[in-house]
Amino acid sequence: MSEKQQTQLFYPLQPGAVFDGDWFGGKVPRNIEVGENTVVDSSFCFKHYFSILPIGLKIGSNVTIWRASLAAEENAVIEIGDYCYIANASLVCSEKISIGSYVLIAGGVTIADSDFHPIAPAARLADTIALSPVGNRRKRPPITTKPVVIKDNVWIGYNATILKGVTIGAGAIIAPGSLVIEDVPPNAEVAGNPAKVINK
Amino acid sequence: MRENLIQTGLISDDGRTFIEYDWYAGGIPPNVRCGENVYLDTSYGFAAFHSERDTGFELGKGSGTYDRASFIVGQNGSAKVGSFTVLNGSTIICNDRITIGDHCLIAWGAVITDSWTNFADEEKRRGILRLAAKDTKRRLLPIEKSRPVVIEDNVWIGFDSVILPGVHLGRGSIIGCKTIVAEDVPPYAIVVGNPARLIRYLQPDDTPEAIEAAFVKYRKK
Numbered sequence: 090m091s092e093k094q095q096t097q098l099f100y101p102l103q104p105g106a107v108f109d110g111d112w113f114g115g116k117v118p119r120n121i122e123v124g125e126n127t128v129v130d131s132s133f134c135f136k137h138y139f140s141i142l143p144i145g146l147k148i149g150s151n152v153t154i155w156r157a158s159l160a161a162e163e164n165a166v167i168e169i170g171d172y173c174y175i176a177n178a179s180l181v182c183s184e185k186i187s188i189g190s191y192v193l194i195a196g197g198v199t200i201a202d203s204d205f206h207p208i209a210p211a212a213r214l215a216d217t218i219a220l221s222p223v224g225n226r227r228k229r230p231p232i233t234t235k236p237v238v239i240k241d242n243v244w245i246g247y248n249a250t251i252l253k254g255v256t257i258g259a260g261a262i263i264a265p266g267s268l269v270i271e272d273v274p275p276n277a278e279v280a281g282n283p284a285k286v287i288n289k
Numbered sequence: 290m291r292e293n294l295i296q297t298g299l300i301s302d303d304g305r306t307f308i309e310y311d312w313y314a315g316g317i318p319p320n321v322r323c324g325e326n327v328y329l330d331t332s333y334g335f336a337a338f339h340s341e342r343d344t345g346f347e348l349g350k351g352s353g354t355y356d357r358a359s360f361i362v363g364q365n366g367s368a369k370v371g372s373f374t375v376l377n378g379s380t381i382i383c384n385d386r387i388t389i390g391d392h393c394l395i396a397w398g399a400v401i402t403d404s405w406t407n408f409a410d411e412e413k414r415r416g417i418l419r420l421a422a423k424d425t426k427r428r429l430l431p432i433e434k435s436r437p438v439v440i441e442d443n444v445w446i447g448f449d450s451v452i453l454p455g456v457h458l459g460r461g462s463i464i465g466c467k468t469i470v471a472e473d474v475p476p477y478a479i480v481v482g483n484p485a486r487l488i489r490y491l492q493p494d495d496t497p498e499a500i501e502a503a504f505v506k507y508r509k510k
Binding site: 199205206208209210211213214215216217218219220221222223224225228229230250252266268281282283 | 326327328351352353373374375392393394396443445448461463465466467468477479481482483491492493494495496499500503504506507508509510
């Protein structure tokens with residue numbers, strides 16, 4: 090009987106890597122570009138990564154990714170700078186999500202660049218058919234997407250949500266639980282649903 | 290893995306159905322009725338399903354329950370979900386009646402409840418916790434009379450939203466994510482934020498012709 094590999098808390102993130110002792114037992118996609126000393130806890134982070142672009146994830150050095158979901162659709166690109174810390178958050182990317190350097194993303198955070206479903210009633214109803222057990226999931230009605238940009242030195246609190254088309258200026262703080270639907274100016278602190286600037 | 294539950298399931302002596310691919314051993318209770326071509330991720334969502342009604346839960350054809358979609362149904366509760374509705378990691382807490390229509394999208398973390406509104410009476414609250422401690426199934430009884438919830442066809446409830454007892458959501462309406470809904474929502478309205486506010490109305494373009502065309506276009510060939 091072969092001895093079970095000891096699970097490590099973090100593994101160095103490399104394209105195509107398979108981690109010894111990974112509880113999920115998946116594989117890191119090949120179409121990613123990673124800097125030095127960037128780590129991830131499990132291949133589970135890539136369970137919903139389906140980008141088919143030459144590079145679907147571009148990530149810098151000294152980044153920590155722990156229990157996060159890097160979900161990307163076929164033509165999606167996620168960009169992450171250096172020294173970011175992403176803990177137990179979901180990045181749901183249909184087109185493009187760009188995150189600068191020294192960004193902290195806390196637990197329960199969702200960052201999405203699409204609406205997930207069409208807004209108009211008829212198209213939305215069509216989507217329920219496409220998503221159903223008898224539907225064709227690869228052919229869904231068009232869904233609006235708009236890239237999300239998060240600049241350097243941003244801190245995002247627990248359970249905050251950043252929705253499509255939002256740009257968060259450098260140094261901003263997003264309070265826990267916020268729902269951010271419009272741009273946040275640099276160095277602002279926002280809170281609430283919908284999020285409002287609170288440090289003026 | 291998306292076959293009809295009834296076809297793939299194994300039925301036990303007590304009438305429970307076990308799904309072949311299920312990681313959870315609880316099984317689907319016998320008073321859960323599914324239409325054709327439904328998909329159930331796991332029976333885990335029925336762990337706290339205590340309905341003693343003939344039909345405690347109904348899932349219409351082509352609907353699916355995904356991830357941790359949960360059905361916390363009391364002894365007298367009965368919930369009905371229509372056709373082609375997606376329950377993706379949402380929770381239904383039903384002690385009387387919750388009705389969800391066709392073509393609805395219910396996102397993760399959303400809670401739809403017909404009970405648990407009045408928390409004012411401290412002695413009542415303590416009493417319910419004492420009763421739960423005595424019950425081997427640890428059921429929490431509703432604090433006051435439940436108020437049925439009705440969700441009409443083609444409603445989209447965003448993630449982490451809460452639909453409170455007695456609420457009626459009109460056809461085609463959208464509830465934004467993290468919205469707490471305590472009042473009725475008119476047809477085709479978009480309601481967002483906390484506190485919830487109605488921001489606009491949609492064009493009611495989901496005509497019978499549009500529905501027919503959608504089936505032709507988006508159904509698996």
